Amino acid sequence: MIQITLIQIDNYGPWTVTPGPRHEPDLQTLQSRLYGDLEREFGARGGIVFFNRFDNLIAVSNGIGEEDHRKIQESIRNRYPITVSMGVAARPTPLEAQKVATEMIQKGGGAQSDKRCEVLNIESLASDDESKVQIAHIDINNITTTLTDVETAYNTSITVYEVLFELMKELKKLGALCFFIGGDNYMAPSNGITRSQLRDALKKVDEKTGVTLKAGVGISKFGGRAADLADLGLEDIRADLTDDSILVFHD
Structure with missing residues (x-):
């Protein structure tokens, strides 16, 4: 929960x-x-x-x-x-x-x-036994070389917000939320979404917006810790420690 x-x-x-x-x-x-x-x-x-x-x-x-x-x-x-x-x-x-x-x-x-x-x-609180938070930290591949260093700041922002809008729509279909957290980064509380479902959602957004997305996913009893684990997963992807576009870390 x-x-x-x-x-x-x-x-x-x-x-x-x-x-x-x-x-x-x-x-x-x-x-x-x-x-x-x-x-x-x-x-x-x-x-x-x-x-x-x-x-x-x-x-x-x-x-x-x-x-x-x-x-x-x-x-x-x-x-x-x-x-x-x-x-x-x-x-x-x-x-x-x-x-x-x-x-x-x-x-x-x-x-x-x-x-x-x-x-x-x-209305209700999550008990310690049933508490579970899954958060995906999503970002755009190579935004510095593809947008930030070659496009105007405002055009880059348009793309970033277009990606947010498409992520919000696709992830909502799966029962998730998605928020812009700065730069080219988004966080999605995503309990119940499997790795394959998330991968498919990201690919759909890729196709609609022309960017390529990757995500670290963290799972913990607490929101802050889940976000930290998602950050670690994303950093490992950026460091080429995995060939996958999604990496999941459990507490």
Whole structure:
């Protein structure tokens, strides 16, 4: 079971224009700092956070219970002019877990409701015995020589985001999520997906976008550790320690 926490800023839209439109660089700074702080808070407890849309963030939170979620909410409230609400659910696939987590947060009120404040709705938590996180770290082969050093920065970004879009669509069919994590890198919580299924999905994206993808996959009880193992697998592929485009490491 993978446990997903959806984190949503409370009443953020109205707050950004009250009493008048707030300075945009300040808003961008707040969002980036909030992501960094949430990454640190969840990461210290074995989880990992993906920025998603910045006002909505998605965490793999296996091993993090109700008390720790409340402590994270309190920490944000003490240091920011805004609060965050959370919905939590555990399911066999990341796609289903985030669906239920979304329903949990929606039960607490709308995203722009001035009545919603620090809601924490937990539908289910992954027990220690059933906790399992599978994360794939995917990147583009030779992006420096094929794009970064020969194309404009913006054209390279277009390709990188086209790949993200196709990965999101293909992996969603298999019950996975996929997030951009910077550079030419993507991370996909992917419980339930086999090596052959992932290979086929990557090939489909290759054909649609003209790039070639590879992936390290990590499997652990905790999101942070699974991501670390996925990094190690990807590094071994980059170092030509395997002929395969996918390498799986178990805890």
